[in-house]
Amino acid sequence: MNEIYQVTDSIIITQTTALHAKALELLQYIVFPTLAEDEILHEAHYLKHLTIFPEGQLVALDGDKVIGGTTTMRYNFDITHPAHHTFSETVAGGWLTNHEPDGEWLYGIDVSVHPDYRGRGIAKAFYEIRSKIAADLGCRGQLTVGMLNGYYKYRDTMDIDTYYLKVKNHEIFDPTVSVQEKIGFEIVGLMKDYLNDPTCGNAGAIIVLENKFKQ
Numbered sequence: 001m002n003e004i005y006q007v008t009d010s011i012i013i014t015q016t017t018a019l020h021a022k023a024l025e026l027l028q029y030i031v032f033p034t035l036a037e038d039e040i041l042h043e044a045h046y047l048k049h050l051t052i053f054p055e056g057q058l059v060a061l062d063g064d065k066v067i068g069g070t071t072t073m074r075y076n077f078d079i080t081h082p083a084h085h086t087f088s089e090t091v092a093g094g095w096l097t098n099h100e101p102d103g104e105w106l107y108g109i110d111v112s113v114h115p116d117y118r119g120r121g122i123a124k125a126f127y128e129i130r131s132k133i134a135a136d137l138g139c140r141g142q143l144t145v146g147m148l149n150g151y152y153k154y155r156d157t158m159d160i161d162t163y164y165l166k167v168k169n170h171e172i173f174d175p176t177v178s179v180q181e182k183i184g185f186e187i188v189g190l191m192k193d194y195l196n197d198p199t200c201g202n203a204g205a206i207i208v209l210e211n212k213f214k215q
């Protein structure tokens with residue numbers, strides 16, 4: 001994709017280039033403040049991603065300022081029998097070398113929106129553009145493991161399995177997974193011990209957005 005998507009009057013989304021790599025690293029620390037250091041994506045990782053799967057790397061800009069980003073790769077994954085994997089395993093320690101050029105799914109590694117820019121439709125635009133990329137590549141759709149980021153408020157009163165079920169049954173609104181569901185993702189399973197972040201109890205929800213453009 002070399003296209004420019006206008007999100008608001010001043011905000012655009014376009015394909016990431018090497019010029020954005022350092023700013024994307026800095027954004028990781030703002031957006032994922034409690035994530036383990038070895039799970040943060042750094043400048044060198046972003047540069048590597050551009051050599052592996054450039055069309056799956058997107059950045060949101062306000063003028064020259066990087067205010068959002070998303071990293072994806074192609075991956076084969078059986079959603080009816082979801083095999084356990086960790087974030088680090090999937091993303092190969094950040095290097096994206098598990099990208100499968102014939103992968104059935106466009107696997108979303110993350111979506112980051114700077115806190116000052118939330119609620120303006122940037123994540124929604126990222127997911128829509130990712131759907132278009134998935135369709136253009138002939139993928140089945142998007143797959144990701146959404147961090148259960150609201151768990152920290154409940155961790156003294158319930159375990160992660162209970163929290164996950166309450167989010168899935170719409171008894172609790174999770175600031176990440178429920179937003180993803182609102183965008184159109186379907187929650188298909190719980191992935192425990194996915195990454196190291198106490199905010200989400202180290203867990204995520206496996207979510208899919210089947211390709212609506214599929215013939």
Ligand SMILES: CC(C)(COP(=O)(O)OP(=O)(O)OC[C@H]1O[C@@H](n2cnc3c(N)ncnc32)[C@H](O)[C@@H]1OP(=O)(O)O)[C@@H](O)C(=O)NCCC(=O)NCCS
Binds near residue numbers: 109114125175
């Ligand atoms: C989750 C995140 C990416 C959402 O980004 P965003 O740009 O603010 O989301 P959008 O503005 O596109 O919102 C999409 C929809 O969710 C709703 N929404 C967003 N945040 C919400 C919240 N906290 N509570 C209720 N609804 C919310 C929006 O109103 C919108 O719904 P609508 O289409 O009906 O109007 C952003 O909060 C973020 O970066 N969080 C931290 C990192 C993270 O968890 N990333 C995802 C997992 S890797």
